[in-house]
Amino acid sequence: MWSKALDHLLTHLFRHGRLRVTYPDGTTRAYGPGDGPQSAVVLHDPSLPRRIVLSPDMGVGEGYMDGTLTIGDDDIEGFLRLAIANIAAQGQPWFRRPLEALRRLRRRLDQFNPVARSRANVAHHYDLSGELYDLFLDEDRNYSCAYFARPDMTLEEAQAAKKQHIARKLLIEPGMRVLDVGCGWGAMGITLARDFGARVTGVTLSSEQHEIANARAARAGLSDRVRFELMDYRDVQGQFDRIVSIGMFEHVGVPHYDAYFGTVARLLKPEGIALIHFIGRAEPPGATSPWILKYIFPGGYCPAMSEAVGAVERQDLVTTDVEVWRLHYAETLKEWRRRFEANIDRVRALYDERFCRMWRYYLIASELTFRLNNQVVFQFQMARSQDAVPLTRDYLYREDADAEGRGAAA
Template identity: 75%
Template sequence: MWVQVFDAFLEHLIRQGRLTVTLPSGRTQSYGSGEGAPEVAITLHDDTLPRKIVLSPDMAVGEAYMDGRLTIAGDDLRGFLSLALINIHAQGQPWFRRPLEYLRVALRHLKQFNPASRSRANVAHHYDLSGELYDLFLDADRQYSCAYFSNPGMTLEASQEAKKHHIARKLLIEPGMRVLDIGCGWGGMGLTLARDYGAEVTGITLSTEQHAMANRRAEEAGLAQRAKFLLTDYRDISGEFDRIVSVGMFEHVGVPHYETYFRSLRQLLTPEGVALIHTIGRSEPPGSTSPWITKYIFPGGYVPAMSETLRAIEHQKLVTTDVEVWRLHYAETLSHWLSRFEDNIDRARALYDDRFCRMWRYYLLASELTFRHATQVVFQFQLARDQRSVPLTRDYLYREAGLSTRRAAE
């Protein structure tokens, strides 16, 4: 029975390109027109996979690839995931899978319930992995968020620097301003604001590894008096800040906590304060997180829709002074990360094992292709308590950057 349902599932789904599937029985079947997407051949080595793929494609395919129970001709993971995402985006789910998808969305509040204790465990799952792992694919500043490719052909290092300075311009930083960096990572953003803009930075993280490295970097850079990093939750911070920045952290807040998050921002901002929230987003209605991503990569994580984010912002009487949408910048960032990871695969294997390396490669590549072929983008929300806190046009963002570019060209 499940083989027949699996066959109907693929007949519905694969219209562009071609997918050739060899079942454990040895039977081979092809799906798709052969046009408009890659042609890929896979082999299933587990009799339970047809049922598991129908019930939960993300989880079943991801785990089977990690375990070697699903193999791809030529190990063409890029072609396979591109084929799948192009068709999923075009066709949607067949009717017999829609109730399962509706159930996933209905249960998302339970999956994303992230009180402080659970948030700490979620963060440790991903960010307290070996520091050597992140050295294998990130830039030297360890920017683990979308870079800003303001010019074609930029290196990863240059585009990550461009991202930080673009954000700093949006924050209208002046020397001596008190800045809160929520989800400070390994300290790169906070150290840039302290060193290059004269800010007094307090960074917070729930990762013990990030906390230790950020403070060590501040000491080594002679910035410990202007940049301090705390191991604490945003809900436990008090005081007033002229500026608040949060890069790549909002994805971990969880839908049930959006109101609390933006209420905290409003309470922490001075009356003239400005905040900049940089987050992965979805250019479609609210949905749910891939169960494979939840289990293996980001437990408690969720990519928000603009509608649900702005609803929470509005309820806390914050003024949305600017919204910018970055398209494909994260695809390019992830492409750089994947290339570096694959170049260092032997070192990654020495840290962990083959299964981990397949998992990490699957994560980076699936993420890249979701930005290329599906609906993921990056949102930057500039927020204030007073609409007069920022200029009335965007000119201020580009004057200095444009002048620097012209000077470099000369």
């Protein structure tokens, strides 16, 4: 029964390229006209047809992790490119639409993140071995989208460019009090203290990040100007000249958007500026992949612009700039994957083969979601006052233009 249902699903989906599937009983069937890319999959577990029909993301992801679904030449990228392109073109068949509707209905429950649950969700991902992240991130441990201002940039250069771009949007001046919400391992906070003279408070719910960030600040001789607290953003008190948040809003959850932006408004001085950098979707609201929710980012969700803007509008905040980065994260993930795979033996020594396959699947699927499935990065600049930032965006690029002019004159 379930093999037949999977056969119907694949017949509906694959309208270009070709996918060959060997079922648990040894039967092989081909889907698609044969033009373009091709891939071959073997299902070794009799339960996989049912699991894939009920939840393709979960069934395929778990099957690949467990080794019960194998791909020709282990070309998971080729398989996912073919699958994502066909799914985007065809949409779900009628018999899967009720299941997708149920998944969307429960998304508010999936994204309900009170403090205790937020702390557990953060620990699931960010309290892994620090050595793991050293194996694929840049030297400054930026675990968010880099900014490839030039296509030939290294990852280190692109991450530095990202921080400089954000600092310019914040119009940082020496002595300003800055709050870094979801501070990670301290890269942005340390940069703002060291290079711009800011006094930074960073908050995180990850004990691993909290410890490493403070140790990094101490090694840099910046403990008097930047400190990192193990604290939920909702518990922060005081007033700040600037608020920055990079890659944290994806963990807030739609039920808490009003509380999040209400906290930003409460903590921001009347003349202050905030910059919120987050992954979103260039399409209507949806739901997070169940595989991602279970194994990678519990409670996570990448919102549509309409969901975030609506919450901002309900607070005492003015949106002063919105910037959309399209393929920058795809390029970032491509480099993370390259480094991860180059160090796969060291990852295996830290964890096991299943973990390696899980993270390889995560990195590749995430890159392809940005390339093929309308996922982007938003930067929302906001303030309490309309005149808190210049009237044009020239200030963001003036230094670059001046440098080019000096070079031409020389």
